[in-house]
Amino acid sequence: MAKKKRGKQRTDFRKKYQGRVRQGDVTRTFRQGDVEKLADVVHGERVSGKGELTRKRTVNSPTIQQDEDGVTSSPDQSLIKGRVISVHGLRSKVLGEDGVFYECAIRQVLKSLSIEQRGVIVAGDRVFFRAESPADGMIESIDPRSGVISRTSRGRQHVIAANVDYLLIITSAAQPGLKPALIDRFLLTAEHCGVEPVIVINKLDLIDPVPLQPMIGVFASMGYRVLVTSAEDGTNVAYLRALLAGKQTALAGQSGVGKSSLLNAIEPGLGLAVSAVSQDNDKGRHTTTATTLIPLKGGGAVFDTPGIRQFQLWDIGSSEVSALMPDLRPYVSGCRYPNCLHLSEDGCAVKDAVADSRIDARRYDSYCHLIEELLSEEEATFR
Numbered sequence: 554m555a556k557k558k559r560g561k562q563r564t565d566f567r568k569k570y571q572g573r574v575r576q577g578d579v580t581r582t583f584r585q586g587d588v589e590k591l592a593d594v595v596h597g598e599r600v601s602g603k604g605e606l607t608r609k610r611t612v613n614s615p616t617i618q619q620d621e622d623g624v625t626s627s628p629d630q631s632l633i634k635g636r637v638i639s640v641h642g643l644r645s646k647v648l649g650e651d652g653v654f655y656e657c658a659i660r661q662v663l664k665s666l667s668i669e670q671r672g673v674i675v676a677g678d679r680v681f682f683r684a685e686s687p688a689d690g691m692i693e694s695i696d697p698r699s700g701v702i703s704r705t706s707r708g709r710q711h712v713i714a715a716n717v718d719y720l721l722i723i724t725s726a727a728q729p730g731l732k733p734a735l736i737d738r739f740l741l742t743a744e745h746c747g748v749e750p751v752i753v754i755n756k757l758d759l760i761d762p763v764p765l766q767p768m769i770g771v772f773a774s775m776g777y778r779v780l781v782t783s784a785e786d787g788t789n790v791a792y793l794r795a796l797l798a799g800k801q802t803a804l805a806g807q808s809g810v811g812k813s814s815l816l817n818a819i820e821p822g823l824g825l826a827v828s829a830v831s832q833d834n835d836k837g838r839h840t841t842t843a844t845t846l847i848p849l850k851g852g853g854a855v856f857d858t859p860g861i862r863q864f865q866l867w868d869i870g871s872s873e874v875s876a877l878m879p880d881l882r883p884y885v886s887g888c889r890y891p892n893c894l895h896l897s898e899d900g901c902a903v904k905d906a907v908a909d910s911r912i913d914a915r916r917y918d919s920y921c922h923l924i925e926e927l928l929s930e931e932e933a934t935f936r
Contacts, residue, residue, distance in 0.1 A: 632693060637678040639845045645674050647682060647690065648848070657682050657690035676844040676856060677715040677801070700748045702803050705865035714803040714844055714856040719796075720750045721855075723806035723815065726781075727759040732807065733768060737919045738864045739805055740777065744877040745869055748803075751778045751796070755811040758783040771913045775879040784814035794819045798851040808860025816857060820849060825857065871927040875903065878920065880912050894924055 635649040647655045657680075663673050674680070674692065684690035700717035703710050722739045724731055736752060743750035752772055754765065762781060769779045780796075782789045797819065804812045813825040848854045875881045875895060881903055885893075889900025906912045 631683055632681040633684060633690075634679070634681055636846065637674055637676055637680060639676055639843055640672060640674050641843060645692065647680060647692070648846075649682075649684075653687055655682065655684050655687050655690040657684070657692050659692050663692065663695070672712070675712040675715050676846045677717065679716065700801070701746055702742060702748065702805065703746070703867040704742070704861070705867045710867050713805065713858055714846075716801055717748050717803045717856070718800045719802040720748045721797075721802050721804045722750055722752045723804055723810045723812050724752070724754055725756040725806075725810040726754055726762070726765065727756055729807060729809050731765075731768075733915060734919045734922070735807065735864060736772075737916065738866060738923070741866060741869060741874065741877050741923075742864075744879075745866075745873075751780065753793070753815070754779070754781045755815060756783060756785070757781045757788055758785045768915075771880075771916065782815065784811050784818045787818065790815070790818045794851065797849060797853055797855060799853045801854055801856075803856040803858060805858055805861065807862050810860075812860070813857060816847065816855060819855075820847070823847070866923075866927070869927075871924050871931060874920065874924060874927070878916070880916055881920065884912070894928075896921060896924060 633649045633651065633655075635647040635655065638646040638648050638654070640646075643658060645657045645659065647657050649655055659674055674695070678698065679696040680692050681694045681696075682690045682692045698715040701715050702713045702717055702720060704713065705711065720739065720743045722736055722743075724736060731754070740750055740752075754769070765781070769781075772779050780789055780793065782793060784790065793815070804816070806812055811827075813827050817823050817825050817827070844856055844858045846854050846856055869877070871894065872892070875885050881895070884902040884906045885895075887902030888895070888898070890898055893901055893903075895901050895903040903912065903917070907914060907917045
């Protein structure tokens with residue numbers, strides 16, 4: 554039997570429609586005879602005893618039903634269920650269950666919610682919306698998310714994609730060169746949000762693959778799937794096409810590694826824009842400017858994301874990193890101190906494992922740089 558979820562709930566809102574609450578006791582000031590100070594009080598201020606509670610409101614949203622399989626529906630026949638394809642400013646492109654694309658605005662009450670992320674709606678969101686025509690829709694509610702890929706941007710959460718099954722970490726063997734430290738950060742994010750990562754090393758046609766084998770072996774020994782591809786000559790493109798079928802997959806990587814080229818090879822006729830890598834600095838040029846959900850003919854969908862040159866972790870503290878790294882995790886409990894960060898502490902089982910070559914030295918070096926960065930950020934936050 555379907556469970557009904559009432560849309561009425563108490564929630565936090567951004568405090569932007571209210572002037573500052575009057576400070577001080579106006580009555581006491583008047584009794585002391587300070588009439589001039591009382592006259593200077595700004596008339597537009599509100600006198601309220603609620604303080605921060607004025608940020609809360611009761612929200613009425615459509616009643617949503619959820620069956621035993623977790624599938625949501627609405628008894629309101631005027632609402633259409635759909636998936637957000639892309640977001641551009643205040644407008645979102647939504648693919649309805651009826652197969653029609655709609656241009657939708659966002660209900661004002663959703664835009665006012667007090668949240669940490671940069672935008673309320675992101676590509677991949679499952680939503681209910683009203684539409685008078687394909688060019689005039691209004692998003693009324695958002696389903697709970699799973700498999701959220703995020704990074705930190707200007708101190709806030711930047712959600713790259715939502716409701717993801719796979720995170721395809723695209724890097725290139727050359728032009729631009731391989732960046733193992735960036736791969737490590739994506740792997741941590743995938744572990745943190747419960748998404749299965751797949752490492753793809755593209756542009757295999759540009760190099761001799763033999764020098765890559767030791768690094769591929771390190772990632773494979775930790776249980777990660779590693780795939781070498783070439784969008785140019787079609788190496789492993791058919792395998793990748795079969796892997797993506799029926800799955801919701803986010804592509805992530807720096808500019809110029811060939812994300813759009815791989816998608817064009819996987820889905821002939823897609824026609825995504827591509828550009829050459831700069832010969833001056835060996836860096837890619839941005840061709841994808843916003844995350845876009847692309848349905849695949851063979852089932853499933855992929856998120857084509859903008860290139861990322863720096864990837865700051867979101868909601869991962871310095872004390873959590875070692876537990877999210879499969880190669881460090883087995884040794885953490887053997888350290889002398891329970892709060893060991895595995896940097897310079899005595900009796901550290903992780904450092905002993907590095908010395909004995911049980912942990913790859915490059916991976917440990919990447920871990921140390923990341924911990925130092927996170928500790929610096931945490932110190933600045935509490936300063």
